[in-house]
Amino acid sequence: MILYHSSQQIVEFPEIRLQRYNKDFYFGFYCTNIESQAIRWATRFDGKGFISEYDYVPNNELNIKQFTDMSEEWLDFIVDCRLGKPHNFDIVEGPMANDTIFNYVQDFADKKISREAFWTLAKLNRPTHQISFHSARALATLTFISGREVTNEE
Template structure:
């Protein structure tokens, strides 16, 4: 999955110590799969620093969801569990109150933050807060909280990315031809495969293998 980080400068190396306490999902490195959202973050950070802001792109290795070494928490919507977790983190401005490696879910933007303040002040009940979120436009964020979790983020290199696209197209074409799959089935299988996660990670050097060798590895996943 392609994800984006908006900042005042291009991120060459992720430093978790620069993360701020008391954020939605705690201290960590934040990204989103919504580019327009990252562009807003970049513009805001750039304005604060006197720059135009930069969006840095990464590929997130989705097999992280199944990795036994990683503790992952996911919220699929604005719900009570998400709300309680946000409050928990925002109430601890100098401590990490959870031990998750990766946390994913909606964003508590400026408008929501105002409503959280009203809740904490006793002006708004939890149910009133949640009722107002039913029609909220979808947002997305992921927080990488540990050094181990950062291994699931691979910086996007434009030249490398183009090469991977050519390899991917070739492997998908073979699935369609040899396995007689539909275009949709071949595409969905390939991009959710473990092989693809290895292929887009330059350090594995899987992109140097022949198409035949890669296809054989792909078939083993079947």
């Protein structure tokens, strides 16, 4: 399977970086199988960026959590991760809480909206995909293919 990583540089050697803010599936190296989504994320700040392309070969010996769609379990998992609760999965895959969805997730986590209101709002967004790698063994499933600069005109 081909995966794409968005960045401000080509990433030949993926690594897990601890950052200031927790992400959907906690700290990890994030990719997507949707090239147009990768381009949108790479160019979101100043209209240009880079995407790196990898060959991903799943390893069934890893501890993998997969969400096929936005579900109650997915929502609770994202809220926990965004609040800083770690997990023990090597790889987590599922829909992405994009900027709009993230605002709904945050409102739900802050108890500003109900669970029912979250689902009503979330249904209005287009499908997304993310897969995050949380261990060295997980990163070993990726083989760098190439990288290129992209613009928001693509």
